[in-house]
Amino acid sequence: MTAPAIAARGISKSFGGVKALTRASIAVARGRVHALVGENGAGKSTLIKILGGRIPPDEGTVEMADGGLRVGTVFQELTLLPFMTVAENLLLGREPRTGLGLIDRAAMPAIAEAELAGLGITHIDTRALAADISLAERQIIEIARVIMSEPQVLLLDEPTSALVEREVAWLFGQIRALREKGAAIVFTSHRWGEITSIADEITIFRNGTDVGTFTSIAEDEAITLMTGQKLDAVFPPRDAPPAAPARLTLRGARAEGTGLLDLDLHPGEILGIGGLAGHGHRALFFGLFGAPGFREGRVEIDGKPVRIASSRDAMRAGIALVPEDRKSEGLFLSLSVRDNFTLPILRRLSRFGILRLGAERALVAENIRRLAVRTPSAAQRVGALSGGNQQKVLLGRWLMTQSRILLLYDVTRGVDVATKHEIYELVAGLAREGYAILFYSSDAEELAHLCHRVKVMRRGAFVAEIAAADLSAEAIVAAAMRESGQKEVPNAA
Template sequence: MAPAPPRSGSETFAVRADGVDRAFGGVQALRDASFAARPGEIHALAGENGAGKSTLIKVLCGLIKADKGTVEIFGTEVSRVVKPAARRRMGVATAFQELSLLPDLTVAENLLLQDPPRGRLGLVRRRHLAPVALDLLRRYGVDDIDPRATAADLSVAQRQVVELVRVLAAEPRVVILDEPTAALPDRQVEWLAGHMRRLRDEGCCVIFTSHRWREIEALADRVTVFRNGTRVATRERLTEAEAVTLMSGRSFAGAYPELTGEPTGESALRVAGLSGGRLRGLDLDLRRGEILGVGGLAGQGQRDLFLTLFGARRAAAGTITVDGRPVTIRSPKDAIRAGVGIAYVPEDRKAEGLFLPLSIRDNIAAATLSRRATAGFVNRGAERVAVASIVD
């Protein structure tokens, strides 16, 4: 375990955590974790999935309480006050990995939810919401989002931008960003990077997580690495190879083994003249043993292609061939049936990929329920065996 960051007699940290533990049932997410970030710096939190970064962020912003340890904001201990609103009043603003926009409200309503324009009697001036929100978006360089649009109708990247504008508009002293660029294309990543540097130059403390090392390398003044819920190092300079070793306990060479296998030349999936949505006569050929990348600016038809191949959107024209055999895909049921076997991981995992009120077992088994059901009744015993096999 790395020692706690030293406390200088003349230095006040913007954020400081010391000896923090946090468990969820039998899972120890944080173990004697320490962290400190200064005003006027961009500080990156790095680590593998499950290293404790997001849990630490939730402790720092007051969303959850630590089981043990202390948290300070500008020298004031806040460990016992577990209220995000109290941290916001202290100047802490957070954009979480899971987007928190209310889908049925407009962009303007989401942006101004905590501080809407009001009249003399304290009533919300609804006619002023869109103009005020438009000014806010333009102030932060966003000109491609309609403040009257419903949040549910925006792309994941646009929703992320709205979430970030809401954080920036709070004019905070501490900004915490949990994987803010995961859903953003390069242009918007540069937009966010510019605001992060501006905030730092204005004396704000910016803390962020990212799995893209080039972003950490380009933006961070310091990097803190977590592994298994514990801080293992804080450095001003860190190479990618050193970071991989610290994060995983394995060497860089071991993390990127030599590629084995070559495409066989046999066609696994062939598309000819596919049209529908933004697709216009698309052709492609995916061979066995091959990874095919689909690139392009946001909104150029990539999503239409994937939804059409999975049967979630009907094709207007064109043919799809799997293993040399023409197939008709009118629904996801057609795509996942035996002999076709097309699976789809959506852009918005939370809204489109999971049934959040259901158990993990139910989610894993959902796509293949018919294999373990008779007359509409699911064989729970067979389901438990199948899911246990998948988990193993």
């Protein structure tokens, strides 16, 4: 390997009583892609923030070739300003000016559109507010904004977590182009296939320390190094659900963004919802949670018609939703782990309007133990936890409500392989306890190995149902793309 463009040597960093990094080191050469892998909380994001100059280390040094190079960082937490347009976010700090020196707002959408087109992005409305475009589109704008700065060192922290396969291919094309120009690139992902397809070197982190750098390593060996233990299998065994009447039934139901939908979900069943992104999955899940509800059709729970016009109606009916974007749609990041767990059940934990603190503490402690949430204490701010532990808190919150119908929408997005395994075991265990689980994933392998059957959506309608005996990732993808014998890849969701 040639002399490093950027290197971290003996980096240590603590946040309060939590050690994020302990004497960690990494060296990245020009024209190379260097992947960092490890569990959530292993220190990868902290190291990227230190390399990018966002936070200082407690110990150690960061060295850069030639006394300094242009560094661009795509952080795990998106930094777009939600109530500014795509164009305003993209051109922030380099806005076009009129002859009087004022910002030329009228010219900004066309300029931004041309710049995005130069990167092969033509489907995002530059006049739209950042808050109104999809999570994947926000991620693409975040990446594009950094790439346009022509960085010599590019730091990418989980850039693919919200992207579908087509968008990942676009990003990897951009990475390869920068690599050809001699840029040094640091890349993190929890998808092993992405790591092996793009990385020249792989550094594995465990508990804040680098435990090895490799040009090639098998996935099972990497998992052992990441976790300190061997996983017998990534997915738990799939038990057949008991024969029972449907817990949740849809008949001729239509939400904004779907056609007429029929569905039966049984107790003890994990029913997968698959298909290419942007074909109505989100509308189905949010429709069932009343955000907004279905416009027409019939919804039944245990054979009885129910009206779900709001999230309050859904919760009263025993329905819980875990959304894909835990940071903006699920958790209150500034509140404690305890408060995030118990917020929906404060009435149940109160007597005469006074919170029973002992009962709350006991219930939270039980769920922290049950879900293996890694946190210094229940008082820890949930925003300070790793992504996988945040997801466990969000799941635990809804389990506390005793809802028996769980809508799990891409719950393993941005979660490391060991925590994914824990979530798979939890979901399978909940099914065995009789929960009825509707499960959407952008990962066809998850659907194929975890679900009892999968219904595939296309253009807002169910176009196929695949039974357990026939389930495979290939069958799910084929059903999603099949239309009169033709294959199609839609615009990014």
